[in-house]
Amino acid sequence: MATPVTEQPVQQDAGVPYAARLDHVSKSFGRPGAQQQVLDGITLDVAPGEFVCLLGASGCGKSTLLNLVAGLDRPSAGGIETPGGRPALMFQEHALFPWLTAGRNVELALRLRGVPRTERREHAERLLELVRLKGAYGKRVHELSGGMRQRVAMARALAQDSQLLLMDEPFAALDAITRDVLHEELTRIWAETNVSVLFVTHNVREAVRLGQRVILLSSRPGRIAREWTVDIPQPRRIEDSAVADLSVEITEQLRGEIRRHGQH
Amino acid sequence: MASTEAKPDLAGLEAGLDALEAPTTAKAPVGQILREKALPPIAAIALVLVLWQLAYHFQLKPHYQLPSPADVWGSVHTMWLQGTLLGYIWTSVSRGALGFLASVVIGTPLGLLVARVAPVRAAIGPILSGLQSMPSVAWVPAAIIWFGLNDSTIYAVVLLGAVPSIANGLVSGIDQVPPLFLRAGRTIGATGLHGVRHVLLPAALPGYLAGLKQGWAFSWRSLMAAEIIATSPDLGTGLGQLLENARTNADMPGVLAAILLILTVGIGIELLVFRPVERRVLRSRGLLAGAR
Incomplete structure (x- = not known):
């Protein structure tokens, strides 16, 4: 690319109207002849700065889809574009490296993206401060609680300075109280950084709590079944009646999708 | 950044959670470490020496062999x-x-x-x-x-x-x-x-x-x-x-x-x-x- 890489939010880059574009993406696994189709014709744009939740039951290929967008795997058909460079990816497990301190984990991501040595420490501390872990720079991973680990993982993901953050059920393994707090944190950080988020979950309320758009995938193969725009203003809470009402509607639809699989 | 100060309640809540959930480790006193880690092997070696001395004393094998x-x-x-x-x-x-x-x-x-x-x-x-x-x-x-x-x-x-x-x-x-x-x-x-x-x-x-x-x-x-x-x-x-x-x-x-x-x-x-x-x-x- 000819344009110099700067830390500007992608919105100012008027030439690209999307942070990710999926064009009829399909994915099959297995040998030819005995193939299993996991994703079928997924077409989806994530706008710059948008927060999109992908919702689905088991077997809808949510994680496969994120792997494809992250570039860890190739689609069998269709195209994926992420003009903002390699997307950052967060997993359900924190996936932090236990041989490094929290701060060094963040610095490794900075280093691999070419941030000069002299700037890394300060940059990493700034990111840890953003996830409100100011004093955790020198802490080992096992010295942190589950919620703190996920926040360090978030700081590491943000260290990639990618315009697209992919999240694969990042809060599923946390207790309800911590998850609730991290929802609030993520909303705040998303608003502060203008990053686009593609968030995968099987938790309907979580999707409605967080997303500007909720996309329901059917299972086996994963197809886009329906889409909702969530215009409940942030900050939302998971207990809000508007969140609950929409969740009921989406859950009905989701159950309908699941029921189809019991009929044959 | 503005919102960091605007929501002290969330920051405080989070600090509380971190304090409650972070794993704690306590260090054992030196005396306990000595008792639990050093004493057993020393006792085992002493026991072997005692058995050896007894075997020698009762001439289980002739002295030139044992x-x-x-x-x-x-x-x-x-x-x-x-x-x-x-x-x-x-x-x-x-x-x-x-x-x-x-x-x-x-x-x-x-x-x-x-x-x-x-x-x-x-x-x-x-x-x-x-x-x-x-x-x-x-x-x-x-x-x-x-x-x-x-x-x-x-x-x-x-x-x-x-x-x-x-x-x-x-x-x-x-x-x-x-x-x-x-x-x-x-x-x-x-x-x-x-x-x-x-x-x-x-x-x-x-x-x-x-x-x-x-x-x-x-x-x-x-x-x-x-x-x-x-x-x-x-x-x-x-x-x-x-x-x-x-x-x-x-x-x-x-x-x-x-x-x-x-x-x-x-x-x-x-x-x-x-x-x-x-x-x-x-x-x-x-x-x-x-x-x-």
């Missing part, structure tokens, strides 16, 4: 007074250390190749595991014929003993790296050599260290086997030769003294060199559950 602990200690003490004791130990330890370091230099790239290159693994992986279970003393006669009675023979036997276990340790260390680490590494850009350096090797370190520890044990064992068989005036006297010389002189306190010295050096190096490194690595990763 000398008393004091006789054996006297033998060690004499070597100390003659000024030869440290020389014997140093001859063996320096050979063992040199052979071990050479094994590390050869075994590490070999292990990396076997772990990462499928055809290499298919070709020599099984041979490497097989070699590990083969007693390297079996190589001594062949090595003597090939290299003669000199240091080359001794180092050849040490290498054949230690290289396979170091290489295998690295292979199993790499095999046990959780795939999640590799995926996480790739998403932050640790691909190719960066991936090997920043993710694969550090993640495989505990397995590699276990391999090194075993490699040292094999070096030491092979060295002693080689020294006992390959005795010659041209070769310096190490602990193995000391043992063999004592046997030919029917000097039973000398034989037992040499055996105990071999045991002590082997254990000592593991305790003083490998154990601290291993514990440090495991503790820093939180893998030393309950231990301090």
Whole structure:
């Protein structure tokens, strides 16, 4: 690319109207002849700065889809574009490296993206401060609680300075109280950084709590079944009646999708 | 940033959660560590000495076959007074250390190749595991014929003993790296050599260290086997030769003294060199559950 890489939010880059574009993406696994189709014709744009939740039951290929967008795997058909460079990816497990301190984990991501040595420490501390872990720079991973680990993982993901953050059920393994707090944190950080988020979950309320758009995938193969725009203003809470009402509607639809699989 | 101050309630809530949920570790007092860690082995050694003394006292074997602990200690003490004791130990330890370091230099790239290159693994992986279970003393006669009675023979036997276990340790260390680490590494850009350096090797370190520890044990064992068989005036006297010389002189306190010295050096190096490194690595990763 000819344009110099700067830390500007992608919105100012008027030439690209999307942070990710999926064009009829399909994915099959297995040998030819005995193939299993996991994703079928997924077409989806994530706008710059948008927060999109992908919702689905088991077997809808949510994680496969994120792997494809992250570039860890190739689609069998269709195209994926992420003009903002390699997307950052967060997993359900924190996936932090236990041989490094929290701060060094963040610095490794900075280093691999070419941030000069002299700037890394300060940059990493700034990111840890953003996830409100100011004093955790020198802490080992096992010295942190589950919620703190996920926040360090978030700081590491943000260290990639990618315009697209992919999240694969990042809060599923946390207790309800911590998850609730991290929802609030993520909303705040998303608003502060203008990053686009593609968030995968099987938790309907979580999707409605967080997303500007909720996309329901059917299972086996994963197809886009329906889409909702969530215009409940942030900050939302998971207990809000508007969140609950929409969740009921989406859950009905989701159950309908699941029921189809019991009929044959 | 404005919103950080605008929502002190969330920051406070989060700080509270962090304080409640962060794992806490308490350090045990020194007295307790001594009681739990140092006392049992000392008691075990004392018990062995008592049983030995009793066996000597009741003449389970004639005295020329089973000398008393004091006789054996006297033998060690004499070597100390003659000024030869440290020389014997140093001859063996320096050979063992040199052979071990050479094994590390050869075994590490070999292990990396076997772990990462499928055809290499298919070709020599099984041979490497097989070699590990083969007693390297079996190589001594062949090595003597090939290299003669000199240091080359001794180092050849040490290498054949230690290289396979170091290489295998690295292979199993790499095999046990959780795939999640590799995926996480790739998403932050640790691909190719960066991936090997920043993710694969550090993640495989505990397995590699276990391999090194075993490699040292094999070096030491092979060295002693080689020294006992390959005795010659041209070769310096190490602990193995000391043992063999004592046997030919029917000097039973000398034989037992040499055996105990071999045991002590082997254990000592593991305790003083490998154990601290291993514990440090495991503790820093939180893998030393309950231990301090």
